[in-house]
Amino acid sequence: MSFNTFGKLFRFTTWGESHGPAIGCIIDGCPPLIQVKEQDIQKELDKRKPGQSKFTTQRKESDKVQILSGVFEGKTTGTPISLIIYNEDMRSKDYKNIKDKFRPGHADFTYFKKYGIRDYRGGGRSSARETAARVAAGAIAKKVLQKKLGKKFRISAAVTQLGILGCDTTKWNDKIIYKNPFFCPDNSMLKTWEKYLLSIRKAGSSCGAIIEVRAKGIPTGLGAPIYSKLDADIASAMMSINAVKGVNIGSGMNSAQLSGEENSDEISLNKKKLKFNSNNAGGILGGISSGQEIIVSFAVKPTSSILKSRKTINKFGKNTSISVRGRHDPCVGIRAVPIGEAMLSCVLLDHYLMNKAQCN
Amino acid sequence: MSFNTFGKLFRFTTWGESHGPAIGCIIDGCPPLIQVKEQDIQKELDKRKPGQSKFTTQRKESDKVQILSGVFEGKTTGTPISLIIYNEDMRSKDYKNIKDKFRPGHADFTYFKKYGIRDYRGGGRSSARETAARVAAGAIAKKVLQKKLGKKFRISAAVTQLGILGCDTTKWNDKIIYKNPFFCPDNSMLKTWEKYLLSIRKAGSSCGAIIEVRAKGIPTGLGAPIYSKLDADIASAMMSINAVKGVNIGSGMNSAQLSGEENSDEISLNKKKLKFNSNNAGGILGGISSGQEIIVSFAVKPTSSILKSRKTINKFGKNTSISVRGRHDPCVGIRAVPIGEAMLSCVLLDHYLMNKAQCN
C-alpha cells in the first residue's frame, strides 16, 4: 500500500498541505554512509522554487529544507531521513472566495466527494506544493546513485514542448536548461517561446508542456518483471505528478506508427563495445534496462486555475462560474522539470537496490 | 514489493513460462460470496486466444482454465483463487536456432544480462503468453465489479489505431469489437484495415497499435493520492503489458497542446444531474475518479519478431543477424485489447476496495 509513499526499497513518504504550517518527507531505506548536506538538497529545491521568473507563480517561498534525522556527522546512517520545509507566504485569504466552488480541471470536486472534507486553501494536499518534498527526496536519491554508479551516471530533464511549440531535441544542451525561464534545452527556441508564453499570460490563459527526462550510465539489468517493470514504475512515478496526463518511454505513443523493422533497435558489437543503432525502446526492453540511455517523456496539462471565467458548480449544488485570480503559473509544466528528474532518480535507485538484492 | 504481483487489496500473482508445462495465477483479496464459474473466465480468455484469425499467431492453444481453489459450491470464499492453464502447442524446436541470439527489440538480451540465465523457448517468462493469466484475473475482477456497481458498470476496449491508420472513435460500437479480427470499434474501417494488415503480413513486417479502454458507471472517489492515484496505477498497469510504450489518460499527450480553457472540463448541474461539458480529464481529477467515463489509451509497439533480417549479436559476443520464422502476430496490439480491459478492471476493483476501507 502506498497512498503517500513512493518506492519499494528506497521509499519516501510525503506529507503536508499547501497552506499548512509545513510540508516534508521521510526517506526510508537509504543506504548508510552516503554524504548528504542540506545544501545538496537545497540546490535541487531551488530549481523548482516559485517566484523565480514572471512565468512561474509569484508566491514567495524560500523553501529552506532542514534535515531532522537520519544523517549523523554528515553521513546517512541507514535510518529514516526526515526533511521539513516550513511554509511561508501563505495568503490563505486569496482562497476565501473560491472555498465553496469547485475549480474545473482541479481536484477540488473529487477530493470533496471522496473525503467529505477538503482543505480548500491553495488546493491543500492536491497542490503542486507537495512536489517540493519529492524533489528533496530525489536529491538524496541522486547522491546515492552518484556514489554507486560513479561518474558515468548523468540525469537531466527539460521542457521539449511548450504548448503548441516543440524544440529540437538534437540540440539538447544540459548547461542552458536551468538558465532560461522555460527550462528549454534548445537555445534557438528561447525567443519564440518567450513571445508565445507572454501572449498566453496576457490573455489570462495557460498552456501545457511536454517534459523529457534522460538518464545515462544506467547499468543493464534494472527492472523487475512483470509488475515492477522499470517502465511500469516510471509510468506510475510520472503519472503521479500533478497535472500529468500521458507518459512515453522512448518512442512512446509514436511507436504505434512504426514498422517492426523501424522500431526494433538493432544491436552490434564494435571493438567489444555494445552498440544499439537506435533507441526507440528508450533504454528498456522487457521492463529491464538495456544499458542504453533511459528516455522518458510526459505531458503536463495546462494550468487549470486561469483568469478566464469558467462554468462550474459549488458545494451546495448550484451552478456558478469561476475566475481564479491567485498567483499561478501560466505553464505549470515548466516547474515539473526538476520533479521529473527527481522521480526518475528515485525509481532508478529503487531498482538498483532491488537488482542488488536479487541478482548480484 | 510486487515482482509478479499486481494490486494492493485485490491482488493477483502470475507465474509460468511460454513453453513450460503451464501458466496460471493466484488471486488474493477477492471478496467472498461472488458467483464465479470457470466459464466466466473462459469467455474472457477466448477473446485473446491465439489462432483465431490469420492476423494472430497460429499457435494453437485451447487455453482451458481450471479453478483449483477459493471457490466453493460456485461462490468465492474469500480465500486465494488459484487458476491454471496448461500449455499445449509448445513447438520448442522452433526456438533452437535462436537460442543463443538476442532478438532486437526483445527482452532476450536484458533477461540474460539481468539473471545470467534465460528460458529462450518462446521468450520464456517475457512471452505475451503471461497475459492470459491476467485476463483470467480480470474476468474475476469484472464479476466482482458487476456485483458491487450494478448494471451501470460497463467496460470495453478496442483498437483505435492500427499502424498508421486511425478510426473514428465517435462511431464506437461495443457489439462489433470482438466480431472482427482487428478488435476495431468502427465498422467503416474494417475493409481498409484488412487490406493494410495483409500487406504488412505479406511484407514479413509488423505494425503497432493504439488501444483504448473505457469504463462507465464508476463512482466518484476512487483513487488514493498521491502515489496510488487512480491514473498512476492505471499507467503502471498498462505499461506492464508486453510491448506497451506509452499511456494516455483522457487527452493524454495531446493535452500539452491545449489551452487552459479548452482543457478544463466545465461542470454544471441540470435537473440535479451533474454534467461535465467535455472529458479531457478521462474521468480522473487529482488522481480520483470524477464519475465521468474513465478513458485510457496505450500504444503497443510493432511485433519485434519479424521475418525481415535484422542485425544483432549472440551470447558469445559475436555479430550476427536474425530472421524470426516462428508463429507471430503481424500486430500484437490486437490481442492487447482484452488485456487492457482486464487490467483496468483490476485497477478499478482495487481502488473500489481501498476507497471502501478508508472513506465509506
Place this chain on the structure above:
Amino acid sequence: MSFNTFGKLFRFTTWGESHGPAIGCIIDGCPPLIQVKEQDIQKELDKRKPGQSKFTTQRKESDKVQILSGVFEGKTTGTPISLIIYNEDMRSKDYKNIKDKFRPGHADFTYFKKYGIRDYRGGGRSSARETAARVAAGAIAKKVLQKKLGKKFRISAAVTQLGILGCDTTKWNDKIIYKNPFFCPDNSMLKTWEKYLLSIRKAGSSCGAIIEVRAKGIPTGLGAPIYSKLDADIASAMMSINAVKGVNIGSGMNSAQLSGEENSDEISLNKKKLKFNSNNAGGILGGISSGQEIIVSFAVKPTSSILKSRKTINKFGKNTSISVRGRHDPCVGIRAVPIGEAMLSCVLLDHYLMNKAQCN
C-alpha cells in the same frame, strides 16, 4: 516493505533519533472526518513521558506534540497526518565515554556492524524514545476505533509481572493503572512491588516485566488469514517494541501444557447471546477475532544499561568493561504499557479497515 512503517491500511512511519533535533511520525490511511486535537494525542504521550517517578528515567521531556498536516478545522481530511515532538533534554555528553564501546544487551554492536556507522548518543535510532512516536499514532488509532466501534470498544494495558513478582489479574482495575508508578492493575501488590523495585534500583541492577493488553468490543471477523492473521500481526507489533523477547496470545506459551479439552473454549448460546466458557484463545481463532476479549501479553527484558560493570569490547576490537551511568529506568517494561496499548490499537484499526474492504 516496512523498515520504519507499521501497518497496511492504517500505516504510520516513525523517524528520529534519541538526541537529534526531533522525533515524529506520519500517519497515512487515516479515515477522514475524525475529530482529532493535539490534546487527544498529548494525553496518551503523557502516560509514557519520562521523569514522572523515581522508577523511570530522569530525562526531562515535556514531549509536546504538534500536528503539522492532515487535520483541518479539527477533523482529519484523509491525507497524511504529520506529528512532531521536539527533543529537549539532550545531554549528549553523558554518552561521550561510551561512544566507542558496545553496551552488552544493546543494539550498539549490531547497528554498527550492519550500517558501519551509528549515532551513539542515547542509542540513536535504537533508543526507546522512538516509541513516543508510536504512542502518538496509537492515540489517533484509538480515536478512530472509538468512532467506528462505539462505546463497547475499550482497550487497556498494565504490568502484570514485575521481575519475579506477578499480580492477581482477576483484580484488574483499569482506574488505578496510570495512577501508580508501576502501571499495575492490582491494588494489593503496590507496596510489595515498590519495595522490590527500590531494592533493584539501589543495587544498580534492573528487572524485566510482563505487560498485558486487553481489548473489548472488537467485532467478529477481524484478521486476514494466512499471513496477516490478527495474532501474527499483533506478535509482530509487540515484538517490534524495544526489549520485547516474547509474545503470548491468550494462554500463550502455557497452552502447550493444556489438554485439548481444557484448551478449546466451549461455545454456547444463552438467550441469543453467544458465550464462550473460557478464553484460552485470547479472542482469536484461525487468525480471526471471535468477538471475545482480545488478550495479549509480552515480556520486556531487564534494562541493559546498568550501573554494574559488564565485560564488553570496543569498536577497535579491544576487550574492556562498561558501567552505564546515564538516566535509565530500573524497569523499562513499565513504560511499555502505553506502547502496548498503542500498538494493539493500531493493529485492530488496520484489520478493521481491511475487513471493511474485503468482507462488508
Place this chain on the structure above:
Amino acid sequence: MSFNTFGKLFRFTTWGESHGPAIGCIIDGCPPLIQVKEQDIQKELDKRKPGQSKFTTQRKESDKVQILSGVFEGKTTGTPISLIIYNEDMRSKDYKNIKDKFRPGHADFTYFKKYGIRDYRGGGRSSARETAARVAAGAIAKKVLQKKLGKKFRISAAVTQLGILGCDTTKWNDKIIYKNPFFCPDNSMLKTWEKYLLSIRKAGSSCGAIIEVRAKGIPTGLGAPIYSKLDADIASAMMSINAVKGVNIGSGMNSAQLSGEENSDEISLNKKKLKFNSNNAGGILGGISSGQEIIVSFAVKPTSSILKSRKTINKFGKNTSISVRGRHDPCVGIRAVPIGEAMLSCVLLDHYLMNKAQCN
C-alpha cells in the same frame, strides 16, 4: 498487503484447501542460478507428511510436489517458481456430520462469521494442510541460504516440550530428530514421551507442544529496524502457523524474571574471535542478528479436534455438542517442527536479501 503472501523480497504465496483438488505456492523473488530439484523439496515435505506414525493423522498423502515454472535446466531463472501438490486422500464424507457445527477451538466459527461462507471439508483453507506449501517454499529458501552462506549455515528444529513433559535441550542431537516419531532432540526422553502420548491418544484427548528452531552461521547485520526487525518478522512467521499461541526469542517470556546482569550477554574477544558469554538474546539485538545462534521457540496448542464431547453451537444458532472422529494428530505440534524450520529459513533469506540491498 499480504493475506496469503509471506515475505518482502523472497515472497511466497500459498493457495488451496484441505479437500480441494490441490494446494500449492508461488515463490517470487528467488535469486537466479540456484540448483533446485523436485527432490530437494520432496525431502522436506516428507518430514511433515501425514501418516508416518501412529502419533500423526492417518490421512494418506504422498504429497508429491511438482515444479511448474521458474526452474530451467535445473536452475532457478529469477522468475516465479510455481509448486503444486495434488490432494489425494480426501474423505470429504468424514466432515458431513460436522458441516453445520462450529468445532470449539477451531477457525470454523470465525471463518463463517467473517466470510459468510466456509469450505467445511477438513477445515478448508484453515486446515494445517496449507503448511505443506510453506514447507515447500522453505526448502527452496534453504537451498539459497546454503549457497549464499556456505557450510557454516545450519538450521534445525525439534519438539522440546510435549504437553507437560520437557526435555534436556543441552542433549540436542540433530541426527535423531527426524528418526523418532516425536521429533525430539533428546534421546533420553523418547520412552517417557511415547508412554505419555499413547495415554493421551487412548483417552481421546490431545496435548500441546513447544518447538524450538535454531540457526547457525547467520551473519551479523540481518534485520531491518524498526518494524521489520528480525525478531518481529520471526514472531509474525511463527504466529502464522496454525495453532501457535506464543513465540519466544532466546530467553523469551522468561527474560521478564532475569536481572539486568543475568540477561545482558557479555561480549569478549579471544584471539580475534568474538565471543558472547551467554545467549539470552537468541542471537538478535535491536532487531538485528548479532552473529550468535538464532534461537526461537513457539507453543502449539493441543489439537482442538478431539473425541471427547464438547459443547458448541451450530450455524442455525442452536446449542449442540460435538465429538470429532476424523483422522487427527493427538499432538499437532509434532508436525510443526519442519514448518518452523521452513518459516525461519524464509525469514532469514528475506533479511539476507534486504541487507544485501541496503547495506552491502
